[in-house]
Amino acid sequence: MKTIIKNGMVVTSGSTFKADILIQGDSITSISSDITPEPSDKIIDAEGxxxxxxxxxVHTHLEWPLMDTETADDFVSGTRAAAVGGITSIINFTKPKKGASLIATQEEWIEKGKKSVIDYGLHAIINEYSDRVLEELPILAETYGVGSIKLFMAYKGEMMVNDLEMYKIMKKAGELGVITNVHAENGDIIDEMIAQALAEGNTDPIYHGYTRPTIMEAEATGRALAIAEAANAPIYIVHVSCSEALEKVVEAKKRGVQAFAETCPQYLVLDISYLDQPNFEGGKYVCSPPLREKWNQDVLWNGLQTGMISVAGSDHCPFRFHDQKAMGKDNFSKIPNGLPGLEDIFSILYHFGVHEGRISLNQFVEIISTNPAKIFGIPKKGDISIGYDADLVILNPNGSRVITSASQYQNVDYNAYEGLEVQGIITNVLSRGEVIVKDGQFIGDAGRGKYLHRNRRHNRDSLFHSPKNDQATETIR
Ligand SMILES: [Zn+2]
Structure with a gap:
């Protein structure tokens, strides 16, 4: 059977044009101004x-252990929420148990992901350095298609690696064409600030914000970029939350470092005042880096607009309020870090970005789809083009909806964006040609998602035509 999407306004990172799209099997096989259907064809009318x-x-934590608990969404509930929200591929983080091999960990997580309703890839977290890591990296890259790893500069004792360990791992990764995701916050100093706050009796969620200052994010960001430069390795700074950290990325890009930055919807829309609410309500908004002073939002939007920030990822790391976030009721350092966001990232970026005029339609596509595919080496995704997977989202720009936990698919008891009205309604979502969301309702099956075996380098290098060019803004986009 063939499917034809008729009369839609097709939007890619490069252009916007009215066309019909013909889908056969998993793939887009024709894009043309008027495709004549055969009687057996399935038609989706996308007029208007x-x-x-x-x-x-590329930033999700499904089934992810943290601070003696595990995130509230598994690969079924999480990918279902993703699909309804216009996300048709994720890259989730793995997490090795203490002493476990990266290969065994990868196998274990591929298995967990098999329940997914959309395609899924995995970034390999390295939370502990050993020489074995260097031996396993080439196998991960070549046999398992793992084109990306992740290192933490915070969470000492649980995940943090030191500078020398980072250098050794990134050097090996760079040789393999593997990109390193870095969580950049100065873990040593933050831990000391947390201990001081608690010793002074300051236990409320707002102190989560006060003990992770922007300067400690910026310091770690600058250090990570310098290490990547020395190691001649590509680097991706996850969840850039503030102006000072973004400045470090811009400086590094100008030096020719193969550096990319990501930000998240929570840093674009929410601010530190959300942490400072009575009755522990602030606990809902504990994530790291923390929400920042509101003025940073304009700087981050500008970063997206100028191409200094390449990607928006959700950092979906959901914990229920009533029993999981509550673990830190009397001690902010015990609140599991993370927010739900996978279901709404597409809508929030569309509403606050495109609808409110901060970025163009084409930039929106670049940030939410094309750049993630290029940077992380996902073949045949991130564009609407012949031969590409028919992963498509149809959105009615004339409708609006109010975000609420009452109707969400995410398996949590709150929504960080509760009550926000967003323009645009996602009506249909296709994953490799199959309609998995129809009229806003999920109709797909668990287990239909495929593991994404990724290409190293892929198109990433195309984002750096002229790395030594001072006018980095012109070369990234
Ligand atoms: Zn994260």
Whole structure:
């Protein structure tokens, strides 16, 4: 059977045009101004609607252990929420148990991911250095298609690696064409500030914000970029939350470092005042880096607009309020860090970005789909083009909805964006040609998602035509 999406306004990172899209099997086989259907063809009428390439969220923590608990969404509930929200691929983080091999960990997580309703890739977290890591990296890259790893500069004792360990790992990764995700916050100093706050009896969620200052994010960001430069390795700074950290990325890009930055919807829309609410309500908004002073939002939007920030990822790391976040009721350092966001990232970026005029439609596609595919080496995704996977999102720009936990698919008891009205309604979502969301309702099956075996380098290098160019803004986009 063939499917034809008729009369939609097709939007890619490069252009916007009215066209019909023919889908056969998993793939797009024709894009043309008027495709004549055969009687057996399935027709989706997209008149008056946008047709986007499916969103790719490269920052999710499904089934992820943290601070003696585990995130509230598994690969079924999480990917279902993703699909309804316009995300058709994720890259989730693995997490090795203490002393476990990276290969065994990868196998274990591929298995967990098999329940997914959309395609899923995995970034390999390295939370402990040993020489074995250097031996396993080439196997991960070549046999398992793992084109990206992740290192933490915070969470000492649980995940943090030191500078020398980072250098050794990044050097090996760079040789393999593997990109390193870095969580950049100065873990040593933050831990000391947390201990001081608690010793002074300051236990409320707002102290989570006060003990992780922007300067400690910026310091670690600058240090990570310098290490990447010395190691001649590509680097991706996850969840850039503030102006000072973004400045470090811009400086590094100008030096020719193969550096990319990501930000998240929570840093674009929410601010530190959310942490400072009575009755522990602030606990809902504890994530790291913390929410920042509101003025940073304009700087981050500008970073997206100028191409200094390449990607928006959700950092979906959901914990229930009533029993999981509550673990830190009397001690902010015991509140599991993370926010739910996978279901709404596409809508929030569209509303606050495109609808409110901060970024163009094409930039939106670049940030939510094309750049993630290029940077993380996902073949045949991130664009609407012949031969590409038919991962498509149809959005009615004339409708609006109010975000609420009452109707969400995410398996948590709150929504960080509760009550926000966003323009644009996602009506249909296709994953490799199959309609998995129809009229806003999820109709797909668990287990249909495929593991994404990724290409190293892929198109990433195309984002750096002229790395030594001082006018980095012109070369990234
Ligand atoms: Zn994260």
């Amino acid at each position: 609607q946008y047709v986007f390439p499916g969103g790719i969220d």
